[in-house]
Amino acid sequence: MAPEATTESITAFGVARSTVKGAPLSEEELRKTDAYMRASLYLCLGMLYLRQNPLLREPLRVEHLKARLLGHWGSDAGQLFTYIHFNRLIKKYDLDAIFVSGPGHGAPAVLSQAYLEGTYSEVYPDITEDVQGLQRFFKQFSFPGGIGSHATPETPGSLHEGGELGYSISHAFGSVFDHPNLITVCMVGDGEAETGPLATSWHSTKFLNPITDGAVIPVLHLNGYKINNPTVLARISHKELENLFLGYGWTPYFVEGSDLPSMHQAMAATLEHCVLEIRKYQQQARSTGKPFRPRWPMIVLRSPKGWTAPRQVDGHYLEGFWRAHQIPLADVATNPEHLKLLENWMKDYKPEQVFDKNGKLIPELAELPPKGNRRMSANPITNGGLVRKPLHLPDFRKYAISVKDGSAGAEDGPSMNNMAVWLRDVIAANMDNFRLFGPDETESNKLGEVYKAGKKVWMGDYFDEDEDGGNLAFAGRVMEILSEHTVEGWLEGYVLSGRHGVLNSYEPFIHIIDSMVNQHCKWIEKCLEVEWRSKVSSLNILLTATVWRQDHNGFTHQDPGFLDVVANKSPDVVRIYLPPDGNCLLSVMDHCLKSVNYVNVIVADKQNHLQFLDMDDAIAHCTKGLGIWEWASNDNDLEPDVIMASCGDVSTAEALAATALLREFLPAVKVRFVNVVDLFKLIAHEDHPHGLTDKEYTAIFTDDKPIIFNFHSYPWLVHRLTYKRPGSQNMHVRGYKEKGNIDTPLELAIRNQTDRFSLAMDAIDRMPSLHNKGSGTRERLLNMQIKAKTEAFENGIDPEAIRNWRWPYARQTGGGVTGAVSGLFSGGSGSGQKEFATSE
């Protein structure tokens, strides 16, 4: 027995019920609006069903239908209803506006508008405004070689695809930050509203400044149903729903019903009220210079799912039920009655009244939408590359960390703190089109210097304590909320609408937004195929607090696998950099901020680490993307016995320490040291534009020598990138392997065999030419490793000789070794030794 319907249930049917009263539309306007909506709805159904006979000038026959009926009807009517009503206000108030279509598979709604506004024919000249064009327009929808059922990059006016749900509000806010005159109308599906990312993104108002930023009008579309379930928000009481949005800090206005004439008046009045409220708040803040947090207006639009479809078919509910989600009448090709039903339904929209004999929208309706760039389908902000201005970048070379000739690896340096100084000046030089984003980690990530150029935006309440280093401001340049989804969504929206930014995050938790980054990669990859799309800034993700330095955070904070996710994406749009030191970090960041249409991932730990390259060398190294470090090698460019390679800052220091051990203990062994900054240099040239040719690759790695590769991330990624390479069987990779706990850095490395001792032993094991010559050394290394680990375990901190290890060879001396180091190393061959490296 099914539970009883709840008495307080609110139906989506009937005459409009609305918070805002009034009937602003004249009879004439009402008639035209209704006709325009009918034209729109007709187009939606045409896209879903028709391959021929686009205006039904012949009786509808099966051969006019597409062979496969694919697409979604459910949210189309509510979305285009909102869109059309906002058009009136754009014209009346000369608004700069765009439309974000959140509900899944709602593309017919916005495609119909782009077509009716003429934009579609402008960007796709073969889709003309006539019968033939209409036919092509219909056929291409959800059709092989055509366009999708989301608001994909092919959709004029779209900067939000809506394939994966949850990001419409954060994208919308991203688009209006620093666009003070923009209003983004953001349609939110009530299915989408159940996702976590969407549920927290309502709090974005706490970060929106009414002086410097534009405004978002969310329209929560209480369509009532998802694929096969009712939605949560459509099945709670009116009071709960109202409280929820009041609690989120909005002023909700309700528009509910299905009766078209009254719904038109209610929506027209409500949207206009919202626009006027927005203008009032902005005016108040801008005229006084005093920003505040308005309780911004938003709309709850309750209309039936599949609105304007038949209410019932064959005794089953269609309109106002989940059956209207996708193709309403899926069996039209085999059910003549349903085919007739479809024909009658489409004809009810009276296409002959709204399209002229050539198939073009009649002039009185063509006059309704705004013109030119005021059309939401043609607003250049949605094609962000058009409005993008390159950044003013201070010369990063002036921010170099001093690394004197011959002193590579001689000193620790604050790579991240130092880069933050440059980043501060990037911010200062680009105060209206660059922001730094992060989930409450900017300070922890040693980037706090940026606050001197721009504080953290905070529109919430202020307490007295905030004066004590709070670094909060109504107008700032750093965006922080503890939601990776929200900051990533803001950044995506900001970049897609023509600006620049960087997201900084702890490495382990970037997996939270794997799927968002995947979707963004797909978006920009597809944009490359859309000729009228102009390239946007790259989305830059700076990963720090890396796996190797999670001293007390432990196992949960150890996951360097984001690189695997990114490496799966199209080589046309992804780049991964692991700068080994501070000057390389600067060079890489500068490069990334200049680039377009990529997702750049930069991995650099936030702690101080050894510095290796002066600025000129760093630039050369990063430009090459990888290279032999001659100062660390003793093969004199001749044939090495072993290649010690590294990628990542901590990994590089350990690989160098291993190299020093080998050179100290086995001076006859010729070691070549290779460092990789640009990970995709490793992959075959034909698989990624950055990939080396095999000739270039073997010139560095040889095709027959053992390679001990210490990698920042999971080791398999390097194998995956190099499996095609000559000599790939010699590639021996160490990296993180899910072995961790509460460890000192050395202990963690030992668990994963990425420590200096393990690496040196690996090298010995892989050099058959050593025969038994290496065995004594191997034992000695093992003893040193055990001793170091025991000490760390007892004291809770790595031995000083490990913590403060320095590269012991002067840069110029090549094979030489300083006396102190040599003395310490050779001081004992086992139990007697007290120290096994120097901190000098």
Add this chain to the structure above:
Amino acid sequence: MAPEATTESITAFGVARSTVKGAPLSEEELRKTDAYMRASLYLCLGMLYLRQNPLLREPLRVEHLKARLLGHWGSDAGQLFTYIHFNRLIKKYDLDAIFVSGPGHGAPAVLSQAYLEGTYSEVYPDITEDVQGLQRFFKQFSFPGGIGSHATPETPGSLHEGGELGYSISHAFGSVFDHPNLITVCMVGDGEAETGPLATSWHSTKFLNPITDGAVIPVLHLNGYKINNPTVLARISHKELENLFLGYGWTPYFVEGSDLPSMHQAMAATLEHCVLEIRKYQQQARSTGKPFRPRWPMIVLRSPKGWTAPRQVDGHYLEGFWRAHQIPLADVATNPEHLKLLENWMKDYKPEQVFDKNGKLIPELAELPPKGNRRMSANPITNGGLVRKPLHLPDFRKYAISVKDGSAGAEDGPSMNNMAVWLRDVIAANMDNFRLFGPDETESNKLGEVYKAGKKVWMGDYFDEDEDGGNLAFAGRVMEILSEHTVEGWLEGYVLSGRHGVLNSYEPFIHIIDSMVNQHCKWIEKCLEVEWRSKVSSLNILLTATVWRQDHNGFTHQDPGFLDVVANKSPDVVRIYLPPDGNCLLSVMDHCLKSVNYVNVIVADKQNHLQFLDMDDAIAHCTKGLGIWEWASNDNDLEPDVIMASCGDVSTAEALAATALLREFLPAVKVRFVNVVDLFKLIAHEDHPHGLTDKEYTAIFTDDKPIIFNFHSYPWLVHRLTYKRPGSQNMHVRGYKEKGNIDTPLELAIRNQTDRFSLAMDAIDRMPSLHNKGSGTRERLLNMQIKAKTEAFENGIDPEAIRNWRWPYARQTGGGVTGAVSGLFSGGSGSGQKEFATSE
């Protein structure tokens, strides 16, 4: 100039302000509660700072401190305050309760309770209840070889680690589903509350049945600050906050302040009120048999961050500010004044009053908490394996899809629909400890049959339409909300508290919970090292609506990369299965539901596909994990010329079709066909318990023949798994490579070169022995490919010969080929042919 403090700001300081009035504690109870809290707080500070001198019986000196001070103080006081007050109610009402610690790094709070309750010493006998034990207890915290600063698996009473934030509420709800007498007290950090997953998980009440399920008491801890920022919820008005939770469907009770005596009374009264309300609602529903959705009670606890620390140090705010987040006085080792300050602060808790001369908690305080399994630190539900009962599984062999001898690949079959029948009966046989979870996709994923055993839980309002196939019920077995985070969190909580479940999801959107699955893998991996932990059911993830059948969803829905994320986790806890057909799917599912302590990922498309193996063969094949399909091979167990291999259902059908083409066009070529079900069979034996030995591997794949491997996912994963294998240079893998759009299945495959024609051409290209013999065939295959694609492009649907392709060889005949197929294949060698395969 900093913005002004807002007038309506609410401070966390002062005498308690609370919704519920009353002072239920006697003076005696108040005194004891206060003392117990002091003992707890003392332990927290001890864990953060001390390595020696645990009870400060000597003056505090630097050498008593840990070398590195790691840990967090911020949320400890508020959490243990809540915990202690709930203890009183457990005793008073004999409650079955557990505690979920949501705020990050709050472990000292719960560790202190486990120690004071004696549980800690029970599970770790070396951590005794005396001075020495206390010293070890302190030292091990955030110390190498010790325990972490989250409520890790080593923490008695924890089933929620809180390393990555956002899942406390969904875990808590998972723990109380089907545990009607359980109350889970769930502490939610106000930082955590900003995450998307947490923000939507408040809606979990719409899925909680007051008759069959227990209750959750969320305590939102308005601690005020994150690492370096205020929290959003602590900086909105009281009215907004109240509205928000009313809107979420809860009844919020506020407890706000810092004055301990009044806060004790307020919390005692409020928690008791909540318990009584819960009992009242449950009683009402259970006595009438009529479930409803209560507006369940929850608590907003506003207390200062770092509560009971000094308010200011050196003129900077500490208590009640973000500086109290981590180690409050980080420089005690070098700043004697701060060392003294720490000593005085710790002594203010009067350890000498609460611990006896042996270092044990004094008897009158030891009597305060509940005893035995009523202790939240010892509740067996938090060690789910203890209460887990194996499922009653119907014999899956009885649900076999009929595949007659000799008819492998002769018919399509409903693999997923069929498995759903078995799953229905699994549900029916386990009505109180098995649930199916999914984000609104169960019906779409062809699993709707399960509703016959258990409908979808829905505590929201009901409409009349719901009778028309809504499949909703107050008491059901299927859990659906459009939040992958929430359903995954529920499932994790459900499994960790001793029950069983399956999550079904579209493959592309499972990336949304990459990080959750990572964290769960880490949890169960670590549990293996904790001796007193009993193994819980595996977490089963069924991925369907796979990459190869996203006909109209397009590029955004194409991502098979979840397997890469899972494959990075510890081989001790992850398993990946790609059953090629319906009987294998049954066998795999049965295996997974019997297993413990894994994350099992099963990939199977929801559409009908070819069936290959009868049940006996399927069981044998799945048991081996991979194998040669002799019926598809013509190498007669001798030396093959090429190995055609596959993994995944769609991939297998294409690889078989390629095999058929090769056998048809090049009958002299000896083809061996290999199918892989258990992905980790490919990896080296030493790297995963399922991995084949090299000998086993080469017996199947050879070490010198070309392997054309058609893989479901990104191709590099196979390279990554097999790079160590003999003959790895011969492994040629095809898979998804981010090339997609709106495609028919064949078109998508052709883009990614995973179609039959590409695979057959690959094989020809890789067999040097063919010399030029294959060139004509290659050209012919290419022509066939182009023709098929052109037809698909024009009609929007694949040619029937592709859609309805069947394996053309009778099972027993080996090298033979049926006449009809042969005729069609040989009918033309290029432009003249009309068909190139048969649907017979």
